Structures are given as structure tokens and as C-alpha cells.
Amino acid sequence: MLGAAGAFIGMSVVAGLLVTAAVTPAIAVTGMAANNSIGVFEGLPEYLNVDQLAQPTTIYAKNGDQDVPLATFYSQNRLPVAFDQISQAAKDAAIAGEDPRFYTHGGVDIQGTVRGVLSTVAGGGVQGGSSITQQYVKNVLLQKCEALPVKTKEQKATYQQCVDDSTGVSPDRKVKEMKYAIGIEKKYTKDQILVGYLNIAGFGGTVYGIEAAAHYYYNTTAAALTPAQAASLIAIVNEPTSLKIDNPDSETNGAANGYAKNKERRDYILQKMYQYKRITKAQYDESVKTPIQPVITPSERGCQTAGGSAYFCDYVQKIILNDPTFGADEDTRASNFNRGGYKIYTSLDLQLQQVAESTINSYVPQAYDRADLGGVLVGVQPGTGRVLYMAQNKTYSQDPEILNQGKQYTSVNYATDQNYGGSNGFQVGSTYKVFTLAEWLKQGHSLNETVNANVRTYDQSKFKDTCPGAAWGGPWKPTNDSSGEEGIRSAQNATTNSINTAFVAMAYQLDLCEIKKDAEAFGVHTATGSPLDTNPASVLGTNNIAPLTMATAFAGIANNGMTCSPIAIDKIVDGNGKEIAPPATKCTQSVDPAIANTMAKALQGPIQNGTAANMNRTGKDMLGKTGTTDGNEQLWLVASTTKVAGAYWVGNISGHVDMRRIYPTHGTTPAIARTAVMRTMMTAAVGKYGGDDFPAAPDKLTRGVQVALPDLTGKTPDEAKSILTGLGLDSADGGPQDSVAPAGTISATDPAAGTQVSKGTVITLFTSNGSLVPVPNVVGQKYGDALAALTAAGFKVKTNGGNSPTATVQAQDPAGNAPAKPGTEVTLTLAAPAAPPTQGTGG
Template identity: 55%
Template sequence: MSTELPSRKKARRTRRRSTVLISVGVIVALLATTVVAFVVSLPDDLVIGRLSQKSNVYATRSDGTPQLLASFYDQNRVEVASDAISPFVKDAATSAEDPGFYDHGGVDIWGTVAGLVSTLVTGTARGGSSITQQYVKNVLVQKCETLADDKKRTGCYDTATETSPDRKLKEMSLAIGLEKKSSKADILRQYLNITGFGGSVYGIEAAANYYFNTTAAALTLSQAASLVAIVNNPVKFQLDKPESATNGVANGYAANKERRDYILGEMLTHKKISTADHDAALNEPITPAITEPSTGCQTAAGSAYFCDLVLRTLRNDPAFGANRATRLANFRLGGYDVYTTLDLDLQSAAETTMAENVPKSYEDWDVGGVISSVGVGTGRVLAMSQNKDYTQDPAVAAANPNATGINFNTDYAQGGSKGFQTGSTYKVFTLAEWLKEGNSLADSVSSRQRSDWGVFQDSCSGPQEYGTSFDPNNDASYENGSYYSALQSTISSINTGFIGMAKKLDLCGIRKTAEAFGVHRADGDPLQQGAASVLGTNEIAPLTMAAAYAGIANNGTTCTPILIDRIVGPDGAEIPAPKSACTQSVTPDVAAAMAYAMQRVMTSGTGSTSNWRTDPEVPMIGKTGTTDENKDTWMAGASTKVATVVGVVTVAGTGEDQRETYFDNGEAASARHRMWPDVMSAANKKFGGDEFPDPPRSMTR
């Protein structure tokens, strides 16, 4: 039994603890010296590279200024300059994360030692990374984001975040090297721009936007401390939802407040703020103003389908990357400002008239409404609207008849449908071939309705014989005359008149003429060229037809549709945007004769209803179209400045007879004659329109 006095026992324990601490201190000092010597010998060149940022897509207001349509990002980040970051943020970060930041050379060796001692003595792990080291780690993680291959990206991330001495030593070496070539101010700026603030929010500017609906420059002391608190543990200190309730009472943001108050105390200790400022901020409640950023095309509302087409264009255009993997990686990294061709005045008119005239859904009819407008001579897509709500969630599209992810205005390969029969709007290509072959608008053909049209010439596939199975009808009995001129057939859209014209032409030639105007099937298959195709049986996207009609109005020169005016990259330099390719589809004389006939359609033919409703009036060309049993109805036309195609269509199923169906705003079949004038009125008001050239007399006599 020990008789040692308690005081002696206590003294012996104290000496033993001191001896342990001294031993640990000696070991740590030796270890620190060894580590520093080893670290200095490692490579220290950190290639920072490009940070992931959000990309923005803009339209153009009437005054020429851009308006944000949507933003896209994997990481919501906006890089800002040092003077755009509040001093409160910088002082909060250094005080809480690295008080010796301005004194050490990249590695807080004593902080590392203190962390190691704490771990050895207390058994509780403690970090010792400087701000520079934390920045290095973030850079290494971000470099993984540039990899297009998912497996390589995951492997890279695992390596960059593994808990190992090798990784720590590499970070220390790179931090020392970074401090040799960068100023403290710049390292702190880059750290605050790269660090994560929870979820997909990265960088102090995006954090200020998201959590407090302000900018990094305008953050208050309390707000700055709350945001810096998140960096320590984004999940624990989040501000985008109150913490879980305890005993039925929500904790609010208690965890963040505790960390915030600690940071405020550190700022006071290191003399970054006054006692009065500290006390005032300490008593300030945490009141986030969560502001969800615009992300994805769904935020573009009625312009969402146009936005969707822009994104698909970027992902497929070589200007955005040499191959698909590179383009996807570029898109994921972001940082692009994309200025589109969308004209918000025309787009507003298109969205408004669509909402007024075509319902999003209709009982027993999968109804679709489409509007596409294209600039004449430029190919710039100025408006694009449809009657559905945009979604890319298959479950939503399947459950909600008002929603779809399919863009009815464009081709299947571009996220669109497989197209729609265009009806009589396609007849203009037979008219073009008729004129190309030396015929006049005044020339007549046998146009009586018959049950056997005989043989049609086809230089591609050989002569095509049509017996009793081919029996096209005219829309009205009074159109069943024996002979009609090409002009009369165009004005009144007489089916048998155009079949009679095709009988004297080459079916393959008609197809090639349509193709010369950029016309193609939406499903990617070759255009059908049988006799029935003359009347518009090919399924074609509305945007394709709008570009073709713009080609007629442009003296026969057709320009491919484009959606992007310019792209500004992350470094502020412009990247070449996709260009419109313009080709001479028909001679200016043929185009003038086509326009002459199509103007008569507007003044005294099937398009007159649209014409007299358009205000202000300018010279316009046009053509109507109706498919069998009035399932789809079209109005297509142009001034010398803008071409527009409007349609009410059956998306799937059997559809309804539009002449026997009524929407809230009137007959379904006449909705086209309410929508087209609304869009073209906006176009005429903004862009005006010139007279179309007179055709040669040989084409009209």
C-alpha cells in the first residue's frame, strides 16, 4: 500500500505530462523541420487553369440591350475582382481560417504542428491547412472537372481528396510555390472565388447572390461572417433551409450563428473590427433571402423551346469544340455569354397570340400550335413559340398533356418532332419549277378532277404511273374547272391545277427545287417526290418552311437558320458563332415571279384574311395550307424583312376537323389567320418592308 503524499503524486503526474509534452514538442519540431525540407524539394508549379462558371443565354430587347433568358452551370459561380469583394469577407476568412495568412510563405507550419499536437494529446483530429493550401486543394479538384470522361473525372477527384501524407505534402509544396509568384491579395481573391458555399454554389459572388440577394461587395459584416462560416462545413452551416426542429421548435440557423459568432470574435481578436461593430453584428439575426438563380431553359418561359435549340446547337457546333466530348466539357465548365438572334418584340407577339388562340390541350385531340419567324437575307431566327409548357422531365411530360420537351418547330435531330405535313404551303416549289422550266404564270394546264392521272415524269426514279388510286380533290366544287393558269391555281390553291402543272414537269426536279430552298424532312429521311407530295405530304419542320419562304422573299437566295449572333468566352474573347450559309435557290427573276403570284394570294386569294388583319401594311407574300380532313392548317408568308410560318397541327393520333372545332377565341381552322397577322404586325412595325421586284413580262404574260 502506497504511503506517498497526494501532493507528491500530483507533482509526479505533472512532471510526467510535461515530459510527454516536451517529447512530443521535440518530435514535432524535428518532424516539422524534416517536412519543410522535404516539401521544398517537391515540384511547386501549380497550373490554375479555368474555373467552372455559369453560362448565360441572352435575347435582345427593343432598345438593343440584352436580356437574360437562362443560365446553365454545374457550379453556380461568378468570378469577381478583388475590389468587388467586401473587406469584411476577406477579414472574416483570414481571421477564422488562417490568422497568419499575411505572414507565412504558403504553409502555416505552426498551425500544422498545433494540429498534430492536438491530435496526439487529445485524440481529436484538427486541421492545419492555410488558405493557400485550401486554395491549392480546390484547384486540384477543379482540374478534375475539365475531364470529359466520367471515370477519369471520378478517379481524379478521389486522388485530389484522399487522406494521405503524399497528398498533404504535395499541397504544401504547391502552396509554397504559389506564394513565390502570386501576391497575397490575389491568392485570397482566387480562394474566395473558387471555394464552395454549399450545394452547387461556388465563390463568394454567387453565395452573396443566392443566400442574401446581394453582391459580394455589398455584404454586411454579419452576412460576410455567416457566409465564411459555411466554408468550414457547408452541410452543417447551410443557410438555404432552417435546421431540423427540436421538440417541435425550429432551430433556425443556430449552427451557422454559433460559427458566425466565433468568426466575429476572431475578427475582434485580430483587430479587424471594433468592439462596437462586433457587438452590433453579434446581435443581428440571420435572415437569409434565398434567391434561386436562373438555371435551365425552363426559366426562359415562352422562349424555352428556342433556348433548348440554342443549347443543342452549341453542343453540336465545331465552334464550341473540335469533338462532342470537348464540347460537352466546355459546356459543363461554362463561363460563356451567348447572345442569340431572338427578338423579344416579335417573340412577345408570338407568345401572346399563341396563348390567346391555341389551348395547351384539347379534349380527344393532341393539339399543337407553332410559330417560327426568320429574318429575310440573314437566316436569324427572330421568334419561336408553341402552345405547350416546356419540360425535360419525362414523368412530367407523360402525366401532363400541357407539357412536352419536344420542340414542334424544328427537326427531330434537334430535339423536335418528326415534322408535319405542310399542305398547300409546299405548292410554291412546284410553282418555282414551273417558272424555271420557262413557263409563264399565265399558262394554263388541264385541271379538271379525274380518277386516272396517268404517267408522271421522274428523272430520278423513272416514269411513275398513277391509276385510280390517285384521285386528289379540290377544296370547293367551284374549283373543278377544266383549265386554270398557274397564277389562278396559286391564288386559289387549286389542287388539280398544281397536279396538272406537275404532270408537265419532272417530279424529281420539283423535289430538287424544294431542296434548293433548304427544304428537308424533319425525320432526316429523303424528301418524297411522288405526285401526292406536290400537295404537301412531306413532314417538314415549321422553321424549315420559314427559312424557305424567307429565301423566296430574298430574291431567291435562301439562308440557313441561325440562332446565335455572338459568343463571348470565359476570357472575354469572342468565339466564332455558327454562320448562316446563303445559296441561290432560284434566279432573281423566278423569285420575282413567285412573289408576284404570292402577293396576289394575299390581296385576293386564300391569304387575304391574314393580309387585311396585318397593321401596318407593307407588301407581303404568302400561301395557306390545309391537310386532308382539315387536320393541320397553315399560314406561311413574308415581307422583304421577315418570314413567318404559323400552324395549328395534330401532334399525334387522329386529330380533329379544324373547321368543325372551336377554341375559346374562335374556329380552330382560322386561328392561323389570327396569329400570323399578330406576329407580322409586330415585324412590320419594327422592320418595315419594301416593294418586291417586278418579274419579267415573259413570266406573267
């Protein structure tokens, strides 16, 4: 028998002896030529590359300063440990039960091999005799097979061939195994091989390695295993399927019969441990008397174990599966994810996540008899793109049986894009108006500038759209959410009150293609990956977009126009302790900071006194915008401080239920409740992260370039419009009015002449119908003269008493030169007539 040292020196001799003594008898039985197997032996590479063992991947979330496990994934439940983290009992059990001469042979136990060959000759197949090193080789080869994809028929065939080559009963395989074992012993120490074997061995089902086995079967560690427990686990390695001890109902190896098959093998190992003086007689006696009583402690895996954070967990998993950093194709990435032992440290803030989950659960029921109702709260950090929370009103599951139990279950992540486990997205309504506002400001318009928001019919072909293939036509008559929103409206007023007709009028002056490009600059895209629509109605939010995308865009507005793509992973450490660079955010200057800061100013309007009034009670600057689609089927509220941006969506997953006509919770409608939902969420966000003041918006973008409105009275409408155009102002027809001006000429303007207005402002022009004339000014005249003048001008006359022709008019109403319709009664205030002079008498 060769010793360990001699094995390293005389390995070539051993190899020759093995081929002659061990292989040839088996070949004789099978009819294979001996020189063929010798050729196989000599042609094999000497060393076997030992790949990293399959290990569980764990996703972590943030709880304050602590990283806490969120979910674990594995194809093989394995927790590799070092040599000194395994009890001596487990090491001794493995050697005594599987390879008593492990520390004295050179990789192949000649005595065991010869015994196995003799068994082969008698039984007709290659059997037994494998040393621990050979078993380690077999498991290493099998691990390589387990990493192969098995989706297609061809892949399955390749996988099975690999398994057969690694574990099949054939002389050639045995020869390969021996050669590799010899090479392994040259490269690694005995202790390294033993710990490698104990870490790689299968212990039934998906349990691999002594540490995972100790946890699963006995709720302990490999370091704390007793001789009885260790021998019971090593027994499983011999026949993992029939000797595992997690099925109490098994007829042959269940709890009812004391797990008899496992106990039989266990006691055999204990006897060998005693025989080789690895345990005392007392330990042996105590161990064999110990009943097999497993404490099954499953290691749950998958995102369903993450509770309300499951959809964020699923998002992280999809990030890995979609990123070429983690493998050339999806199959490789999936294998690496489930086997690579990654520690994935994410951006999820469990404190905000808890608020999001409790809030969404309070306001949006998982199942509702009147609607297929969905809801999402998702938040990101401006400047970093880190996703801080992601909650929705469903219970996550991938199990078809569970998914069929009701609408409260789904595997679809409504917060994300389709490629990341999400849905097809949802129409975003008026939240999309911010991109028209961006283009409005980019083109030199201001928040004070006004447009005609009256309801009217547009010829869609008249809208400018320079995107390739754009061709819109036909009449379109957009309306508003509420009555009374028409008239001349400033861009600020239109934003504060979300006036559809005003934004359509703004878009009519712009390029629809540029509005789309502005949205894209803020990271906006459809959830399915199709191009954003640019038809005129798109400015009111008809594109289907994911909530995470809208939160990201608003974060860009609050971040001086710098939009950072969302990321969910802060750090990744692989199974070897090496850091892997996670997908990084990409920050883009979406618009000039001055434009973004003006957008932020405008978007404070809806929260301060507009469609989301009373949402912000934090005392910090906050911007936001509501969104409501046709029929009130989808509702949105997106908001941001300088530190946290959040999006809330609630609406129909399927069907067409009006969100203003149902009362699912709190005795109110989702339309009314959305302000309360986001108030709760953003208050918590500010409480945790704070918030800064938004930078001041430049005057030229808020007030615009100011011009003095000239007096246009008496001008023809064409002359007045020409003058206004020259000043950079627009005009609207206010209709005819009573005026002293000649009929058909301008009688008045709104604003009035002399007012300072922003360029682009719409000036309302009123035309005279010529129905008024100036009242003659008769103050100071004798009543007789005044009566004649007023009567001649067509007015009626009334006095305050008296009608002496010589009385003087002290006052009149209407006043002199005031416009009035002929026939109007003029009231005169007369002074008493003067007394005649007195004639004197002589005396």
C-alpha cells in the first residue's frame, strides 16, 4: 500500500498498476480491448479544473444602517464551509463510511478498487471501490453538467450525455475518474480534498454540502454535529434518494419505522468509526441508541419569501437576468444567479417600504368585487436613481395553482417595464403634460404667457410633428375635466389646474416630435419598449408607461434637470468574495437647469392650490402633478422633493371602471384618496431624507419679456392684430360690445392699454358695435340750452326739481362725454334762478 507521500512521488507507477490490476479485469468481462482503456487513461488530461461550487444567492435590503436578507435563490442549497468549521465527527464519519484508507492512498484505493472489480466480474457491471477523491471527481464533473441549460430538447440531450459520462457505469468512465483522482491528489492536500468532498456532496433533494445538510435536517451547524447526527447525514450520501430523512410518510425509510434504512447505514458508519478508533466505546453505545429524530428546517427560496417587498425582489432578479454582465445569454445568467453565491446589496429602504406597503394596503384592496383594481407606490432618489421603495396591492406568487385562486395574487410587477417582470404599462394622463411644459419653456415662452383655452375643434393635420412617419388628420375636439376651465389661461394656471384645452393650445404652437424627445430626455419610454406616440392626444397622456419611469422623470425635474436612470443594486459580492460591478445609473442633463427650475416652480402650483392641494404638509419644497385618463380609468399622482421622488398609480388592470364612482376603502373614491395616499408617503420620505428649496426660476421664464400694451382704440381688427404681432403678442376675438368708437373698430382690450404683459400673451380684442354716443357736457349751461343740446343728441332729460330756463346746470348724470345709448335719461342738478334786479324810488 502506498502512503500519501509515496503516492505523490510514484503516481505514474500507481497509474500503471491501476490500469493493469483494476481496469483490465472489468474490460475482460465487457469485451473491450485493454489497450483501448490504456489509451484512454494516457490520453486524459492529468488535472481536473474544479469550478466554484453552486451556492445560494441572497438579496439584501436596507434597514437603517443594516443589510438584512430579503430572499435567497438556489438550484442547490449549499453553504460552503472551511475545514475547521466542520466537526471532527463529520470528517471521521465520511472517512470511516466511505474511504477508511483516505489518508494513506494516492487518490485511488487499490484494495477497494480490486474489491470493486471482483464485484464487477461477478455482477456484470463496474461497481464500488471509489475513494473519497474519486467521489469528489465524480461530483465535480456532475457539477459541470448541472450548470448546463436544459430548456430545449437538444440541451436536455446534451445534459443527459454529460451526466452519463460523469456517473454512468462503464470501464472508460472509471478509468477517467481514476486519472482525474490521481491528478487531484497532486494538486490539493488531503484536508482540501476532504472539505471539498463534504461541501460538494448531495444530501438529498436540493440539499448539498454538510453545512446545508446540518441546517436542513437537524437545525444545527456542521461544526456542532454529534457523531450520531454526522453518521446519519453521511449515510444519506450513499443513497440520497432512499436514505434522506425528511419524509416521515415514506414506507421504507419514514418516521414510523424510525427511518430504518438510514439508521442501518448510520450504525454501520458508527461501527466503522469505533473500529478505526475515531470514537470511544461509550460514544458508540450512546450514538447507536440515539433515535433518528430530524428537525427539518427548510431554507425557503424565491421572492415569495420577501413578503410585500417581493415585487422589488423580482425586479432585482430581472435586472441580473437581463444584464450581459452576468452571462452571455439568459440561460447562463439564470445559472449564475441560482448557483453563483451572489450577495446582492440593494437600495430598498425597508423603513419607507413599510410605509408604502401599509399605505397601499389601506387604500387599495387586493381584491374588489366591483373592479380589477391595481395600485403601486414606487420611489426613487434624485441624483442617484436608487429605487427606495416599491409596493403594490397584490400578493406575489409564481405558482400557477396559487395564481388561479383569485385576483389578489399575481406575478406581474405593475411598477416596472415588461422586460423586468412588469405589465404593459398604463396611460399616464395629465402627468405627461410636464413634457409639453418643458418644450414650451425651451421655445422661449413663459409661465405668465397665456393661451386660448376655449373648447374648440382642431384639424389634427395642422399640428406640427417632425418625427418620421408622423401623419395626423381629422377633427379633434379636446375637452376639460371640469366645466369653467375655458378662457384665456396662463401656462402656470393651466399647470396648476391641469387644463387640457390650454395644454393642447400650447402644443399647437410647438412640435409634437420635440415634446416626445423631451419626454425621452427625462428617461420616459413605454413599458413595452415600443416608440412613444406623438399624435396630438399624446400630450394629454395616452402613452402606456410604468410608474417607476414616471417617478424617475419627476426626480429629474427636481434634480435641476439631471435625470438618473433607476438602479436597485448598490453592491454585489460573488461566491468567492470578489466584488462585481453592479449595473450603474446613467445620468443625463435632460433640460437646461433654468428650464427644470421653472418647471419645478410651475409644478408647485398643483400641490399648493391646484389639483393636489393640501398634499404637502412637510414645509419642504415639493412639486407634483395629477393624472386622470378618459373615463377616470387610471389615476396618477407623481411628486418629488430634491431628495425623494414618488409615483402613485391606481386603476384598472382590466375592465373600464370609473375610479370616481367606486368606494373601495375609507368611504371615498380612489380619485379623492390619492392626495391622502401621497401625503402619507411623501411625509415619510421627507421625514427620513429631508429636502432642500428648489432653485429660483429665472424671471424671463416666469414673467417673460415684458412689453407695454398700446392703446388700440379706433383701430381696425386687422390693424390691431398686426400691431400685437409686431410686439410678440397674440390676440383673441372678444366679440362686439357697446362703444362710442366707430362700429367695427377696436373699442377696448383685455388687459387694458398701458398694462405690462409678457411676450406671447393673448390680448382679447373687443370691437365696437357703434351703439353708444358721448353724452353732451352741459354743466354750467342754462337749463334751456342744456335741454336743447341733450334732446338734439337723443337723450331724455330729468331735473332734480324746477325747470326754469335760466337755471344753471350744476351737475349731470351720466357725466359729460360718458358713452351712453341714445334715449338714456340724463339727470340734471339745477341751481335756483337768479332774482331780477331791484329798481330804486326817489324820495
